[in-house]
Amino acid sequence: MDDLYRELILDHYQHPHNHGEIPGADISVEDSNPLCGDKIRIDLKLQGDTVVDVKFNGKGCAISQASASMLTDEIIGKTLDEIKTLDKQFVLEMLGIPLGPSRIKCALLPLKVIKVGVYGVGANPDEDEDES
Amino acid sequence: MTQPGLNISAIREDFPILQQTVHGKPLVYLDSAATSQKPETVIRAFDTYYRTINANIHRGVYTLAEEATAQYEGARKKIQKFINAKSFREMIYTRNTTEALNLVAQTWGRANIRAGDEIVSTLLEHHSNIVPWQMLAQEKGATLNFIEVDAQGQLLPEQIASVITARTKLVAITMMSNVAGTITPIDAIIARAHAVGAVVVVDGAQSVPHMPVDVQALDCDFLAFSGHKMLGPFIGVLYGKRALLEAMPPFLGGGDMIREVHRDHSKWNELPWKFEAGTPSVAEGIVMGAAIDYLSGLGMANVRAHERELVAYALEKFAAVDGVRIVGPLDPDARGGVIAFEIPEAHPHDIAQIFDREGICVRAGHHCAMPLHEHYGLAATTRASFYIYNTPDEVDRLIATLKKVREIFKTQ
Ligand SMILES: Cc1ncc(COP(=O)(O)O)c(C=O)c1O
Numbered sequence: 358m359d360d361l362y363r364e365l366i367l368d369h370y371q372h373p374h375n376h377g378e379i380p381g382a383d384i385s386v387e388d389s390n391p392l393c394g395d396k397i398r399i400d401l402k403l404q405g406d407t408v409v410d411v412k413f414n415g416k417g418c419a420i421s422q423a424s425a426s427m428l429t430d431e432i433i434g435k436t437l438d439e440i441k442t443l444d445k446q447f448v449l450e451m452l453g454i455p456l457g458p459s460r461i462k463c464a465l466l467p468l469k470v471i472k473v474g475v476y477g478v479g480a481n482p483d484e485d486e487d488e489s
Numbered sequence: 490m491t492q493p494g495l496n497i498s499a500i501r502e503d504f505p506i507l508q509q510t511v512h513g514k515p516l517v518y519l520d521s522a523a524t525s526q527k528p529e530t531v532i533r534a535f536d537t538y539y540r541t542i543n544a545n546i547h548r549g550v551y552t553l554a555e556e557a558t559a560q561y562e563g564a565r566k567k568i569q570k571f572i573n574a575k576s577f578r579e580m581i582y583t584r585n586t587t588e589a590l591n592l593v594a595q596t597w598g599r600a601n602i603r604a605g606d607e608i609v610s611t612l613l614e615h616h617s618n619i620v621p622w623q624m625l626a627q628e629k630g631a632t633l634n635f636i637e638v639d640a641q642g643q644l645l646p647e648q649i650a651s652v653i654t655a656r657t658k659l660v661a662i663t664m665m666s667n668v669a670g671t672i673t674p675i676d677a678i679i680a681r682a683h684a685v686g687a688v689v690v691v692d693g694a695q696s697v698p699h700m701p702v703d704v705q706a707l708d709c710d711f712l713a714f715s716g717h718k719m720l721g722p723f724i725g726v727l728y729g730k731r732a733l734l735e736a737m738p739p740f741l742g743g744g745d746m747i748r749e750v751h752r753d754h755s756k757w758n759e760l761p762w763k764f765e766a767g768t769p770s771v772a773e774g775i776v777m778g779a780a781i782d783y784l785s786g787l788g789m790a791n792v793r794a795h796e797r798e799l800v801a802y803a804l805e806k807f808a809a810v811d812g813v814r815i816v817g818p819l820d821p822d823a824r825g826g827v828i829a830f831e832i833p834e835a836h837p838h839d840i841a842q843i844f845d846r847e848g849i850c851v852r853a854g855h856h857c858a859m860p861l862h863e864h865y866g867l868a869a870t871t872r873a874s875f876y877i878y879n880t881p882d883e884v885d886r887l888i889a890t891l892k893k894v895r896e897i898f899k900t901q
Contacts, residue, residue: 361842362897371900395836395868416868418838419898463838 361454362419369423374430377412386474387415390466395421399429399470406436418463420456425467427451437475443468494791501878503528503783514848517883522667522695522827522874523852524717527780531720534779538772546771547745547762561771564778565761571781572693572712573703574728578760581727581734582774586694587617589713589727590661592764593690594621596737597711598659601688604630607656609687611636611644612864613666613673616857618692622661631658638864642669642817642824649674649681657687664696668858668872669817670800670824672696679708688733694718698876699796699825701789704728721780722773727764734760741766792877796826799875799884803828806888813891816861816870826875829856832891834898837871843897844871847890849883 379385382400389396397415401408411433413425428448432440448468449456456464472481501507504526509516518526538560544553546561562577569577583589598621602608608622612635619633626633634657636648653660660682665672675691682689691709696702698719704712712728729737739746739757743766749756757763784792801821807813807830816829832840837853844851852872855862862868873887 362839367898395838416836418836420838460838460842 361456361460363454366419366423366452366454369426370419373413373422373426375412375426375433376414378414379410379412382412384474386470388466388470388473390417390421390462395463395466397421397425397466397470399425399467399474401471401474403437406438408432408435408437408440413467417466420452420454420460420463421466424448424452424464428467428471432471440471440475443471495787495795495877497795497878497880500787501880503530504878505529505532507878511848512846517847517849517886519873519875519879519883519887520850520852521698521718521876521879522856522872525698525720525876526878527720527722528783530783531722531776531779534776535722535772538775543772545768557771557775560775560778561769564775564781567778567781567785568726571785572697572728573705575705576731579728579731579734581729581761581764582769583713583725583727584770585717585723585725586615586692586713586715587725589711589725590617590690590692591621592727592740593711593713593729594625596740596764597688597733598622598625599628600738602626602629602631602658605656606631606658607654608633609636609653609657609660609662609682610634611662611673612638612861613642613644613669613671614661614663614858614860615667615692615694616859617694618661618663618690619860622659635860638669638671638861641819642666642671644671644673644678646674646677649677653678653681653685653687655685657682657685659688659690661690661692663692663694664702665699665825665827666817666858666861667695667827667874668829668856668861668870670827670829671817672700672823672825675707675709683708695825695827698784699789700793716773716777716780719780720783721777722770724770724773724777726777731760734764739766740764743767745769787877795877796875797821799879799881800824800826800828802881803873803875803884803887806884810888810891810895816865816867826879827872828874829870829872831867831870832895834900835894837869839898840871840891840894843894844887844890847886847893849887849890851887 379400383403384401387398395417399413402410411429506526542556544557546558565580566577569580634652636644636652679689688710690711693712693714697714710730716724746766747755748758814831818824841853854869
């Protein structure tokens with residue numbers, strides 16, 4: 358009934374993939390959406406340069422949670438360099454829904470957190486671009 | 490439902506913005522706690538100012554400047570009467586409530602708070618009535634203590650005496666919470682604070698627009714509020730007792746706040762200009778007078794009565810929806826026209842988004858009250874807030890849309 362809340366989004370929200378924590382994760386990062394304070398934490402397990410497991414945790418809206426659920430599916434099996442190439446456009450196409458400026462922040466929060474993990478704090482070269 | 494005091498359909502006609510549709514639905518504006526809409530008289534007052542009398546105020550000897558000055562100072566006197574202050578000298582224009590509270594922290598606070606002193610705030614406060622005191626306490630080595638709330642959003646009565654102690658130098662308290670809606674026991678708190686010799690700073694951002702406020706009856710030392718939440722422009726007001734203001738150092742230094750400037754020292758201007766450095770928001774100050782005229786014409790007791798009825802109606806409707814958690818008191822006499830709520834199946838962002846599709850403006854988030862949300866274990870809430878132009882029909886649309894949200898988010 359509402360194109361924003363189509364079944365795919367609601368399904369990922371209500372039954373998120375890769376939800377939880379990885380004890381002894383190689384990379385563990387947490388960040389929040391300044392708009393609402395929603396937090397998300399992402400744990401990555403690596404083999405060499407490749408992500409072999411990922412889990413996310415945190416509370417948030419349907420858009421940020423579905424984005425985290427779908428994005429974590431996407432990055433399993435990818436190398437860190439491959440993850441660095443993921444951008445705003447990738448996330449928006451993955452979600453496939455029209456988003457206004459405030460909700461784009463929700464959609465991009467998981468990618469932002471993953472990039473902080475992959476690049477290290479403050480070192481994401483696309484950080485400013487992702488936010489706008 | 491009848492409001493003997495206010496003719497709501499006539500009032501709605503005065504607000505051009507309410508006449509539009511959003512996403513094909515009539516606009517329902519339920520975010521007046523964030524900022525209110527403006528009546529035609531306020532909008533026109535801006536137009537008139539810029540078309541006919543725009544000039545910098547004070548010290549101009551030509552007609553325009555004199556007229557602008559007269560209107561700017563005239564509006565100040567209207568606001569003074571509106572809150573029943575003794576003198577216009579006690580009325581200081583600021584940017585907003587936040588700046589008014591920071592003004593007190595930076596001037597009275599820095600001059601009077603010492604290491605070991607206590608400052609008291611409450612868990613109901615907006616960040617603007619917490620952070621300036623936190624900064625002051627850190628700078629001075631003082632402590633900031635909080636009066637806690639119960640499950641219904643009421644301040645714990647026994648803590649008024651136990652948290653406000655002989656070491657307390659300043660109490661910063663809201664008259665009405667912008668999340669729980671709670672109308673606080675302000676008289677008891679002011680009495681206790683004065684009994685221990687503390688100064689009381691009242692955050693009136695939600696009370697002054699929505700209920701009668703009389704600073705002499707309250708006997709508060711400072712009161713801060715925002716024009717934009719009371720039909721007016723983006724400007725703020727600080728009321729302060731004259732003796733305190735006279736003794737305080739100035740806030741910002743510059744033009745207008747001085748009487749004499751020499752190479753090595755300056756002499757401060759008289760009140761209230763001592764605290765108004767630089768060219769002020771002249772148009773906003775003047776237009777504030779039009780907002781005060783509009784509210785005075787309605788009568789603040791009528792405004793409060795209308796919102797009380799609307800909240801009573803809304804609480805009743807919310808109670809009929811299963812599983813809704815309302816933040817704050819359930820007694821309409823104990824709260825203002827603000828209802829923050831939570832439902833288990835949907836996040837406030839998603840709720841607000843679906844409301845937007847129905848033309849309904851509500852706010853989602855922590856509403857600048859993170860300590861209160863944290864206390865209740867809430868990450869965020871959805872907030873609907875009412876004003877003079879809202880109707881029971883709009884409450885019905887709010888509830889119908891809430892049911893729609895639940896339908897969409899029904900677990901599959
Ligand atoms: C209770 C309360 N205090 C303070 C403020 C801050 O007002 P302003 O943003 O106008 O400074 C607000 C409004 O957001 C409020 O609701």
